[in-house]
Structures are given as C-alpha cells and as structure tokens.
Amino acid sequence: MKMRELPRREFLARMVGAVGGGLAALLGIPAAVFVIGPSQQRTGGDWVPLGAVEEFPLEKPRLMSATVAKQQGWVIEEQELSVFVSTEDGVDFVAMSDRCTHLGCRVRYVDEIDEAAGPGFFCPCHNGVFDAEGGIVAGPIPTPLDRLETKVEEGQLFVREL
C-alpha cells in the first residue's frame, strides 16, 4: 500500500484548521448549553393541599384555587392555581385545570351543556365544549383539559402539576 504524501505546508494548514475548530467547539458548545439549558428543564410542581376529602361533593366538580410559590430562576413567584376536582366515590379524585387548551381562557362548569353529552365544561371565548371528563365535544379545542396528579394523605387531597 502506498500512502499519499502530504506536503508539510498542507499538513500545517490542516493542523491549524483542526486546532481552530477544536477551540471554537470548546467555547461554542458550552455557550450553547448555557443559553439553552434552563429553558428546557421541567421542574414539575410541588404537592399543593386543596382541602379535606369530605369537602368535595360527589354530584358535580368543585372549582378549587390555591396560591403556589414557584421558583423561576432566582425569583420565587406566586401563581394562582385553579382546578376542577371531581369524584364519584370520595376516594378516587380527578383534578383538571380550568384553562381551556385552545388559548388558555378559563372554562366553567355547566350542568347541561348539550342534550346528548349532559354536563360538561364550556369555554366562552370560542365556544369550546368539553364533557364532564374534560374530553373534546365541540369547538376549536385541540386536546382535552389538562389533568393534574392527585393523592390523598391523612384525609387531605393534594394535587401536583405534571
């Protein structure tokens, strides 16, 4: 096998290019990670207590709100969390955000939203209709209402944003 001869001049030029590229990567990649990193981190939420289990009626969802302290960067911001909590037996709970998944308006509970569908949630902004489980019925809604994680501890209902 015969190796192609690389002139000294070209070899040096290539070395300079390689070292320069290495230096650029050494500086550029950490800089990109630094800028992009925090924007893609999901922090999730803390468990938020909503009240004693017996306070939630069985017949229809109850709108609960709580103030949540959320750390954004180095600042702790107070945010309002409002959720519909429904339960059929007082043991298993479903918590849904009251923010419409279309553009974020607040939905309200309506006893009879539709003759066929029965009770559900209605968004006044663009006539979005969800059924009682938060599923899509009508309007420009892209996805069902967002669910929150729930747990019961010592008779208290806790929810957590996913």
Add this chain to the structure above:
Amino acid sequence: MGTRVGDWIDQRSGWRESWNRIFLARIPNISWGHTLGAATLMAVVILLITGLVLTVYYVSSPSDAHQSVQYITNVVPLGWLIRGLHHWAASALVILSVAHLVRVVIHGAYKYPREFTWFSGIALLLLVFAFGLTGSLLPWDQRAYWATEVRIEVFATVPFIGDWLARFLQGGEQLSSLTLSRFYAAHVWLFPLLLFGLVAAHLRLVVRHGVSATPKEEPRRRGDSRRREEALKREEALKREEASLL
C-alpha cells in the same frame, strides 16, 4: 474549503485576497514572543463570547445582581464554566496585554512605521483596565463593593477634578444602584464598541506593516567595512567641530 465552492465565493467576494494577505503573508524570523498578540486576541474572543452569554441571566439591579450571579454559578448548566472562563480570561488578558507590550518595547517594534499600532495598543491597554474596573463590581458581593469603593477613593485623590470624577463614576454621592447600572452599561455597551474599533484598527495596522523582525546585530560586510567606518568617524569629527564653531 473545497476549491470549487471557494472559487464560487471568491468570484463574488474576493475573500481569497484578504485571506492570503492575512494568513499567508511572508513573515521574518520570529520568536515565541511574537505570539503574545494573538494570545491576547484569543483572551478577548473568550471574554466576548462568555460575556455575551452571561448577559442572558445577569441582571444589573442591586436586588437581583448577586442572586442572578449565584443562579449562573450554581444552577445553569455549565454556568460555573462560563463564569469561570470570563473571570480567568479577564486576568489572563491583563497579564498577556502587558507581556505583549513588554515584547514590543524590547524589540523596539513601536518605532517608525508602527507608531499608530503602538498608540492604539496603549489605548487598548487602558480600555482593558476600564473593563476590569467596571466588571469587578458586577457580582455585587462584599468584595466587589468594597474593592470598587477603594478604587473610587483613589480616583477622588486626583488633583482638582478628583471630587467631580468620583461623583461621575458613582453616578452620585455614594456607591449605589446607580453605580452598578452605569458600570454595567459601560462594561457591556460602551467599552465593547470601543474595543471593536480599536482592535480593528490595531489588526489592520499589523496586516499593513507586517510583523516586525526580531532585531539583531547588523552583519558586517567584508571589504568596505573598515573604509566605511573611517569615513563615518571623519564625518562625525567634522560635525563636532562645526558644532563647537557655532
């Protein structure tokens, strides 16, 4: 770059001419000392890039400055690295600039025709110190605060204008949030703009004049050297006589 792509772009931009003039210029016999300018430039590049991205998280208000720096150092991925690079490259820049200056002095490279290169270099050195003064306040911790306090006291001792100067630097009667925000403005807006201009001029001049050769003893030419030396001596003696006559 592939030759064909290179040609295509060259026909439209003429990049090759500049490239060749900068990177393929003939240079005299040089020493490691000649690389100090490029090392200084590299420190500047590191500082520019790390400084640029640090501003993404840094906030120049007294209530946020310290916490945002802590956030950068402890929470942001590789934040410790970016901040550390900015910190140490700043120290390296001061050392390299001075070393570069010493090399130029020793080689006498500040002389004709490179006076403007020298003057722009001196302006750059002062600018580096100004960057250091303003940048070291930004972390807004005890050390930053008191070190700046002392430096401003030093400025206050300047005859006649000291008081005025200290107030100008502080943005008021004492070191405060006004000082922090004006130091930040100078550090990230005014000084970098000056830096771009001066570095561009400095490099343009280096390309124009080429690299200065390492000075060495002139080789004596055989044959005419003695006769020439005698002639020079005679001329010098004559000049001295003329001067005494006057």
